[in-house]
Amino acid sequence: KQEVTQIPAALSVPEGENLVLNCSFTDSAIYNLQWFRQDPGKGLTSLLLIQSSQREQTSGRLNASLDKSSGRSTLYIAASQPGDSATYLCAVRFTISGGGADGLTFGKGTHLIIQP
C-alpha cells in the first residue's frame, strides 16, 4: 500500500527561525509531489509542485526538495512569521499502470505554530 508520512506531527518555534518539514513516501514511482497549507476550517492552498524529474522548487521563502530514490521530500521555510502558522500537507501522485497518475495520497500533516 502506498503511504505518505509526515514528521513531525506538530512543531512550535519562535518567529524568525528557519525550519524544515519532512515528508516520506513508500514508493519511488511518483508522478509529482505537491505541498499545501491548510488554515483551520478552510480548504487547501497550494504552495509548491515538484515534478518527478525535478529536484527542487522555490517560491519566496519556501523551498521544496525531492529525492525519489530515498522516498523523501522536505519543505524549508526561511525566516518564519506568525502568518505561517497552519497545517502543512504533503501530497503525492503515484504513477499507475499504463503511465497514468493516481489521485493524491496525503500525509497527516505537520501542525506548525510560529510564536510572535
Add this chain to the structure above:
Amino acid sequence: KAGVTQTPRYLIKTRGQQVTLSCSPISGHRSVSWYQQTPGQGLQFLFEYFSETQRNKGNFPGRFSGRQFSNSRSEMNVSTLELGDSALYLCASSIRDTYGYTFGSGTRLTVV
C-alpha cells in the same frame, strides 16, 4: 479568475438520507477530483473525473458516486448516509496531469 467553487458550504443530513454536493472547477480545467477529510483518517481520495469519465477511484464503498458534466462541473452523491460520513468534502481541479491541483473551500457535511 474565479477559483474552485463548492456548494453548499454546510449541510446537515439525517442518517439514511442521501446528499449531492456540487463543484465548479476553474474555467478551462477538465480534471475534477473529490476528497474526504476527517480528523481520524485525514484526507482521502474519493475519485477523479476527466472529460466526463471517471479515471481513478479510491477505496470507498459504492454509496459514494460522482459524475462530471460536459462543462466540467462535477457532482458527488452519497446515498444511505451514515454517521461516519460526517466530514469536510473537498473538490480539486487541474488543467492537466503535469499541473498541480487547486482546491475549493469544501462542503462541511454533518450527519445526525
